[in-house]
Amino acid sequence: VRWEQMEAIMARKREEKRREAQVLLKIQAMSAAKQHLKSIVPNSVTDLQEVAFPDMTGMAINRIFLPQLLGQVQQEVRTLMRAQQQVSETVSGVVRAQIAAHSQSIEAVRERHREADRKHFEELQIRQGKIRILVDDGHGGQVRVGPIQISSQDSVDEVLNRVYQWLQANEAKLAAEWPHGVVLCIDGEPIQSTGAIFEAKAGQISMVPKSEPPPAEDAVEGEEAGEDGEEGGEAGQ
CATH class of the missing domain: 1.20.5 (Single alpha-helices involved in coiled-coils or other helix-helix interfaces)
Incomplete structure (x- = not known):
């Protein structure tokens, strides 16, 4: 129990x-129902207000201002991109120009070194009696002929004969145009001694044709005697 x-x-x-x-x-x-019902009316009114009573300022911002702003931003972006492209092209052009100028400068230095080496080599050969001679090409320029081997023991005439013989063997056309021989010059002046050739610098030795020699005295006297005889015969007649 x-x-x-x-x-x-x-x-x-x-x-x-x-x-x-x-x-x-x-x-x-x-309590939850009261809280829910407390906010449902204001929320509903707010939602309906956006549809029934739209905010003109907000609509203007959304429909006019924002599209214009976005368009201006896009235009500004395109302008900035074009400016960047122009700057890039300008910088690239400057860099290419600098590289080209640097390359040309390097090539010029190399060319000067090659020219200096060529002159040094030519002067060494001159000291050894192997000469290269500048000759007018007939078009306002000059060409080099040689090397022609000469000896410091030769006289000036022997050197000239040796050079002319070399021309006949290697530059037959030029030798035919200069039938009376050649004259060697240093800085444009005819050589006075063989030793001067060995002391010349590169590019100083040149050559011109030798002038036609004057008639021999015997031939001139013979011609004069013949003319006197003819005059005497005419007088006797």
Whole structure:
């Protein structure tokens, strides 16, 4: 009997707890409903206001200002890109010009070195008796002929004969145009000694045709005697 009483008491307690929980849930539900209903009307009015009563300023911003702003931004971006492209092209052109100028400068230095080496080599050969001679090409320029081997023991006439013989063997056309021989010059002046040739610098030795020699004296006297005889014969007649 006592156990049954205890069980009945526990059942009543559980029922009270259940009812209290239901009441608490109802209170919480009512509070949540109040909070929801409290904001639903303003939210609905706000949503309807945007449709029924649009904000003209916002519409102007969205429909006019923002598209114009975006268009200006795009134009500014295109302008900036063109400016960057022009700057890049200008810089590239300057760099290419600098590279070209640098290359030309290097090539000019190399050419000067090659020319100096050529002159040095030519002067070494001159000291050894191997001479290269400048000759007019008939078009306002000069060409080099040679090398022609000469000896410091030769006289000037022997050197000239040796040079002319070399021309006949290697430059037959030029030798035919200069039938009376050649005259060697240093800086445009006829040589006075063979030693002067060995002391010349590169590009100083040149050559011109020798002038036709004057008639021999015997031939002139013979012609004069013949003319006198003819005059005497005419006088006797």
